[in-house]
Amino acid sequence: MDYAGLDYRNIRFPVDRPLTDAEREACFQQKKARSAPPMDFLSVIGFNSNYIDLVDRWYSIKGFNTWVGALVVLLSIGGCAGIYIALFFSGRTAPLEMVDWIGLSFLTPLFLAMIWGGWWLIRTECGRWTHYPMRLNRKTRQAYFFRQDGSVLAVPWDSLFLALGEAKSPLSGTTYDLRAHVLDADGETVRESFSLGYPSLLGNAESIDKFWAFLQPYMEAEDGVERTWRHLKENTGYLIPVDGRKEGWRWSIVQNYAWTGHWPWLQFIGSPVLGLNAIGRMFAMWTSKVPQWPEEVERENPVEADDPYVLTWRDNGPIGWWELYWPLICTVIGVGGYVGVIGWVVSGLWR
Incomplete structure (x- = not known):
């Protein structure tokens, strides 16, 4: 993005x-x-x-590149597998023609390049640091x-x-x-x-x-x-x-929808995309490492024991309905729509 x-x-x-x-x-x-x-x-x-x-x-x-990259990888693998299954494993009796070989020689490198591109997108967020x-x-x-x-x-x-x-x-x-x-x-x-x-x-x-x-x-x-x-x-x-920890799934939901916080209707309309972004964010955070300041930096930045102005996330108030629970409902609706469509397609293939 x-x-x-x-x-x-x-x-x-x-x-x-x-x-x-x-x-x-x-x-x-x-x-x-x-x-x-x-x-x-x-x-x-x-x-x-x-x-x-x-x-x-x-x-x-964070999370956008993860789900977009995963989608590109899955679609590319599916497309490549579908072509090879149709040509070699579908019970086809006619021999492959020149046009089939030309198609394979063009589409195979294309799908492999798309798989690499999707993996590259995933790696911009996953397996790195939770934040900088x-x-x-x-x-x-x-x-x-x-x-x-x-x-x-x-x-x-x-x-x-x-x-x-x-x-x-x-x-x-x-x-x-x-x-x-x-x-x-x-x-x-x-x-x-x-x-x-x-x-x-x-x-x-x-x-x-x-x-x-x-x-x-x-x-x-x-x-x-x-x-x-x-x-x-x-x-x-x-x-x-x-601070010294990975964000939990609740905060992933809160942070994912925070920029649209003034428009609950937009969160609902955008749930098919925002829901995937929330899932991608959780996965990216789960696979990444927590950054730690070096010891010399910590020594140069002490926190006074009697400092009355210390604030951390532990001083946060409770997360409200519109910050967490409504976005959570939107995520379930958005992701659930994809699950329903996939289930419908799979059930149709098995009929």
Whole structure:
């Protein structure tokens, strides 16, 4: 869907290049606030007076590549098997003609290529990491990014060049994120990039202003800790439950439907797709590893025992009807429709 920057088989944000004029015009300066209502877009894992942990841009949409890839693999295997069964195992008495061999020589590599492509999509999410966390330390002013190969980037917060990032996809259109660039010593060349904030598929350029209005005070304002803590307590309701653990199936349902949370009717109409995405998300999470910060990072980021501003997913309130149970019903309806169709087809074949 919107997997810009996913570093699998060299798909990533462009690096080793100069900053563009558009990035310079749309930059966010660490010391400058934005006059927009703050929004965290359900991106916070943990919070305290020393640091804040955030999820990556691909976390919210995880599951899409898994079910699409699985569908491509299954259809390709089925198509390939159907052709060979029809030609060699169906009791056919006529010998194969030239057109049959031409068809086999063309379709067999095509189906094998589609199987490989489907497996490639599955591997972008499964058997990797459940998420790729980021940590911003307010006191030491260090930023940490858990790379997709399991290594960790540590860079001074004030050295990051922050800009409005854009990505285009045939399925999701133009999406935006808060892009963080690590520059070379010349201050011009981009050596590494990561997405610091992502406002979901429905976000726009103004959404990044809102995310910056949430994040910037924590790192820069004198009362930033209290302001951010109050925002999380009063406006967010939930922190992401992935700190040292995999998300459970309940949260997979909640997260999968969160971006459509204001439109229950859309969740119902979209249940055939959203339901498959929920199943794909659960499978991707189940097969992936939980990221762990290295010991040196944990030593550099202690949590004070008497810190009154500590927040984790354990402080979340109960998940309500419209956050969990209605999406769960939609998932059952959406997936159940496919099960019914498959059962009807199979029963017809056995008649």
